[in-house]
Amino acid sequence: MAxxxxxxxxxxxxxxxxxxxxxxxxxxxxxxxxxxxAMAYATEFEMSIKxxxxxxxENITFYNYFENWITIYKNPNSSSSxxxxxxxxxxxxxxxxxxxxxxxxxxxxxQLFINEYGKTHxxxxxxxxxxxxxxxxxxxxxxxxxxxxxxxNVVLTFDSSRTRKVTYLDAKQSKKLxxxxxxxxxxxxLYNMMIIVALHTGLRVGEALALTWRDINFNFKTLExxxxxxxxxxxxxxxxxxxxxxxxxxxxxLIRTLKRFKKMNHSIKINDPLFMNGQGKIVSPEGAxxxxxxxxxxxxxxIPGFHFHSLRHTHTSYLLYKGVSIYYISQRLGHSSFKTTIxxxxxxxxxxxxxxxxxxxxxxxxxxxxxxxxxQKNMTK
Numbered sequence: 001m002a003x004x005x006x007x008x009x010x011x012x013x014x015x016x017x018x019x020x021x022x023x024x025x026x027x028x029x030x031x032x033x034x035x036x037x038a039m040a041y042a043t044e045f046e047m048s049i050k051x052x053x054x055x056x057x058e059n060i061t062f063y064n065y066f067e068n069w070i071t072i073y074k075n076p077n078s079s080s081s082x083x084x085x086x087x088x089x090x091x092x093x094x095x096x097x098x099x100x101x102x103x104x105x106x107x108x109x110x111q112l113f114i115n116e117y118g119k120t121h122x123x124x125x126x127x128x129x130x131x132x133x134x135x136x137x138x139x140x141x142x143x144x145x146x147x148x149x150x151x152x153n154v155v156l157t158f159d160s161s162r163t164r165k166v167t168y169l170d171a172k173q174s175k176k177l178x179x180x181x182x183x184x185x186x187x188x189x190l191y192n193m194m195i196i197v198a199l200h201t202g203l204r205v206g207e208a209l210a211l212t213w214r215d216i217n218f219n220f221k222t223l224e225x226x227x228x229x230x231x232x233x234x235x236x237x238x239x240x241x242x243x244x245x246x247x248x249x250x251x252x253x254l255i256r257t258l259k260r261f262k263k264m265n266h267s268i269k270i271n272d273p274l275f276m277n278g279q280g281k282i283v284s285p286e287g288a289x290x291x292x293x294x295x296x297x298x299x300x301x302x303i304p305g306f307h308f309h310s311l312r313h314t315h316t317s318y319l320l321y322k323g324v325s326i327y328y329i330s331q332r333l334g335h336s337s338f339k340t341t342i343x344x345x346x347x348x349x350x351x352x353x354x355x356x357x358x359x360x361x362x363x364x365x366x367x368x369x370x371x372x373x374x375x376q377k378n379m380t381k
Contacts (some may be wrong), residue, residue: 002042004035011038015045045144062102062143063094069136079230079237087209089132092117102140107150118157126158166347167306168313171321173197175301182257182298186264190283191291193261194275195311200254202315202333204228205285205308207244210236211274216258223250225334229273230286246332316341317348 002015012030027045029319060068070086078086096113097105110133117329118126141149152244178199181192197208201223209229216223230237239245261298262268275283288308296306303310312333319329326349330338342349 002039002046004042006035009033011035013038013042015042017046034116039180048375049179059103061099062097063090065102065140065145066090066133066136067095073139073188077238080227080231081232085128086132088362091128091271092129093133103146105146105150107148107152107154111154114154115157119159121158121160122162122164123156123160124163126156127375130154130156164318165303166344167303167310168317169264169301169303169306169310171318172378173301174314174318175214176299179371184263184295185257188291188295189261189264190275190277191288192295193257194255194283194288194290195295196254197274198308198311199315200250201248202312204244204312204334204336205288206237207232207239207334209273209282209285213262213268213274214270218247218259221250221252221255222247229282234282238335241334241336243331243336246331246334248332278364292379306376313345318346320345320348320352361371 001017002013004011004013007030010030011032011034012028012263013032015029016022016024017027017029029038029041029045037106064074067090069082070090074083074086096116114126114130116128121323129152134149137146137149137151139176178196185192185196194208197203197211198205201208203211203225204229205224207265209225209231211223225239227236227247228239229235231262260272265274273282277283285308292308292311293306296302316329316333319332320326326341328340330341333341335341
């Protein structure tokens with residue numbers, strides 16, 4: 001049975017009910033803008049009790065709810081590497097919040113957590129755990145355990161010294177590497193071709209490893225990304241996000257190199273992976289990284305921290321410097337939002353902004369000089 005009362009400008013409800021053990025309990029909830037909203041909540045709550053579906057206690061700890069959330073929503077479709085990242089977030093939550101009940105956490109409590117965690121972690125690490133918790137909290141709201149998203153508009157703080165700078169090759173280095181890879185393709189076909197594809201397309205390593213000949217359309221000059229290779233579980237999985245599934249245009253040089261590679265490949269079955277070795281196994285990311293660094297050294301290119309994913313950064317940075325739209329680049333990379341692209345490549349965009357400012361000043365100076373010449377001619381008449 002429910003009763004309702006108004007407190008200041010909000011309505012609240014008090015509901016008496018029996019739990020699953022037939023023990024009388026009282027549920028109180030406030031913060032409703034109207035009596036109708038409070039009544040709707042009470043009706044829904046009473047129906048859930050009657051139907052036996054109110055199985056999640058509002059007294060559940062943040063740690064336990066997050067653990068349940070992983071089991072229910074993430075375990076079925078996540079790879080082992082993704083689950084390992086969720087497990088790491090769970091450990092951090094347990095360490096900081098201990099036995100704190102989820103319903104008692106306020107916005108300021110969460111901001112203090114981010115501030116503390118950010119003291120010893122990079123921007124990427126802070127964004128990762130905030131993303132995990134944010135997704136979890138949306139479910140907690142749907143479960144009616146909390147009414148507000150305490151992660152909303154949180155200020156992400158981090159240790160900038162731990163934030164790894166995006167590394168990439170400049171245009172001259174890229175051309176030098178591509179020329180070398182093409183010249184030595186007969187010697188190291190698998191890894192050379194994989195690096196060439198990454199430079200031309202910006203594919204993630206898992207996307208590149210999952211490519212089959214069916215995904216290459218030589219007539220329309222396109223490459224389709226529709227799956228990814230889980231190199232830890234050694235199996236095909238879905239792409240990182242729905243937006244990662246895409247068809248991208250490829251240039252004539254890449255088409256020619258792919259055709260050359262296909263002729264020298266031990267297998268040309270349409271469903272065979274491009275980067276499968278003689279034993280019928282897809283090559284490893286570790287092997288690709290070693291091969292990349294070996295070829296970079298041969299080209300006298302030494303960049304600390306450069307790895308296979310840096311080829312994706314190289315591809316993107318090159319397109320940005322060539323004036324390609326950030327919106328198109330975002331779609332080509334398979335980002336869910338162009339804001340993600342802007343965030344990752346802000347350093348490149350900042351450099352381009354500086355160049356555009358210099359060009360603007362030079363253009364305005366040229367305009368001023370032209371005006372001054374006209375005025376000078378008028379004075380001499």
